[in-house]
Structures are given as C-alpha cells and as structure tokens.
Ligand SMILES: NCC(=O)CCC(=O)O
C-alpha cells in the first residue's frame with residue numbers, strides 16, 4: 001500500500017481529541033444558539049382562550065392577549081422571531097378565501113398587536129390559503145378540484161400586502177404556486193414595502209408529517225383524503241428542489257426554506273452548498289409529535305434528543321430552524 005505512514009495508526013488516533021471536555025469543545029464544528037430559533041405559534045379568536053392540541057402535547061392555541069404574554073417570555077429568552085398561524089373559524093372559510101386578506105383578520109390583528117408590544121420581535125406571517133378555504137387546499141380550485149395557479153397567486157399577493165401593512169417583518173409564502181415570489185415582491189415594491197423580507201417555502205414536500213399541524217389549525221377535516229401533490233414536491237426528488245430554490249431567489253426571495261426538516265437534511269445541505277444563501281428548515285409538527293411521543297413514553301431522553309435533533313440542522317447547513325421546541329431549547333441554552 002503506497003499510503004503515507006503518517007495517516008496510519010497509531011500516528012493518528014481519532015480518540016485523542018475526544019478524550020477530554022476541553023478538546024471536544026475546541027474541535028466542535030457546529031453550535032446551536034438562540035439566534036437560530038424561530039417559534040411557530042397558533043392564534044385563536046377571542047380573549048383569554050387557551051386550547052391544547054391533542055397531537056402536539058405541550059403546544060397550545062392562544063388568543064392574542066395570551067400570546068402577548070407568551071411573546072414577552074420569548075423576547076426575554078432572546079428568540080429572534082415567531083411565525084404566526086391563525087386558526088380560522090369555520091364560518092370565515094370560503095371557496096375564494098376572502099378572509100386571507102381581511103385587514104381585520106386574525107393574522108393581521110395578531111401582527112399589529114405583537115409589533116406594537118414587542119417591536120424588536122420579528123414577526124413572520126404565513127402566506128397561503130389553506131386556513132381560509134372550505135376545502136383545505138392552499139389555493140382556489142376549479143371544477144375538477146385542481147388548484148389554479150395564477151388566480152391563487154393574485155390572492156396571495158393581496159394576502160401578503162395585508163400582512164405587510166399590518167407590520168409583518170417577513171412574509172413566508174408556503175403555498176408552492178409557481179411565480180408567487182415575483183408577484184409578491186412586485187406588489188410589495190409597488191406599495192412601498194421595500195423592507196419586507198420574503199422567506200420562501202421553496203422546497204416544500206407533499207409530506208405525511210404535517211398531520212398534527214392540520215389538527216392544530218383545523219384544516220385536517222376539510223381536506224378529506226385529498227392530497228397536495230399537484231403543487232407540493234415529490235419526496236423522491238432532490239434536483240427539483242434546487243430548481244425551485246433557484247427560481248425563488250431569482251424572483252426576489254431573501255431567504256429560502258426546506259420543509260419538512262429531519263427527513264430532508266440532504267436537501268438542506270445541497271441548498272446551502274449550491275447557493276450559499278440564508279437557508280432555513282422547518283422541523284414540522286409530525287417531527288415534534290414523534291419526538292414528544294417517544295419522550296413522553298420514556299423511550300428517549302428529553303433534552304439531549306431534542307438538542308441533537310436541532311444541532312443536526314446546523315450541521316446540515318441551516319442558518320435557522322422553525323421548531324415547536326424553540327422555547328424549550330432557548331431555556332436550555334440559557335441554563336448552559
Ligand atoms: N405552512 C406551515 C405548515 O404547513 C407547517 C407544517 C407543520 O408544522 O406540520
């Protein structure tokens with residue numbers, strides 16, 4: 001073997017550096033910090049309302065007044081931003097999702113309340129129609145049930161503008177319509193919202209891991225077995241994610257996202273390596289539920305498992321993580 005003796009045992013003992021805490025710390029390649037965390041929150045109509053979500057133990061839907069109390073804690077912990085998801089009452093859902101761009105809608109009122117109380121907390125809004133359609137699809141459907149791209153995009157622009165007007169710092173289109181980033185960017189520029197950032201859900205997969213989220217926002221029942229495969233991506237694909245990201249960047253996205261998270265770390269890695277842009281990953285509700293279930297059964301250790309799951313996103317190249325564990329993780333990071 002024409003290999004340098006210097007590469008061979010015992011000259012190289014990988015365990016030397018692992019022997020002590022100080023040298024393990026010195027060679028640690030990635031760290032999780034509170035600056036990496038985005039906390040998704042579910043908002044309810046009404047006052048002093050708090051509801052548990054059965055498939056997401058530990059996560060609650062909160063009315064705006066209670067969310068403001070929660071936000072105070074998040075700011076104290078140093079969490080940079082929240083992503084808000086409104087729970088739309090059934091009577092406000094419609095075929096054309098008019099409630100999505102109601103300036104007095106729940107998302108718009110929540111945004112205003114949060115920005116007024118905590119200007120330093122970044123507010124991210126969800127741009128998509130699924131919480132507002134009677135059928136739970138992310139857009140307007142034709143007679144065959146197909147989600148019509150360009151009609152949907154026009155409504156998404158109105159929705160994004162209503163969020164920006166309410167003070168949203170970041171609008172995050174999660175709908176996967178083609179061309180919506182350019183349309184939203186044009187709309188924002190035309191209305192003078194030049195500072196509003198766009199976080200594009202660029203590679204959002206038609207995944208089975210969103211089930212608990214649909215329970216949380218009450219869109220599960222409506223969907224009735226229909227899937228979202230005509231707009232969300234096939235879990236088999238990776239090159240396609242790269243094309244999606246390239247398009248969203250050309251169209252004016254400031255940040256891109258991969259979703260779900262842990263089963264798609266290869267995509268996170270490729271996106272970060274190939275584009276070198278702010279890259280985010282969403283550890284989705286199903287991932288939260290799986291971890292929570294195993295932990296609550298005593299099958300996995302709570303803190304080390306959750307922190308390992310989050311560190312893995314950093315190793316894959318994510319600049320930040322949307323995670324329902326954000327608050328808990330921030331508390332642990334503070335205690336360290
Ligand atoms: N547009 C946001 C989501 O669909 C979240 C999915 C999840 O947490 O499962």
Ligand SMILES: [Mg+2]
Nearest residue numbers: 176177178244
């Ligand atoms: Mg796209």
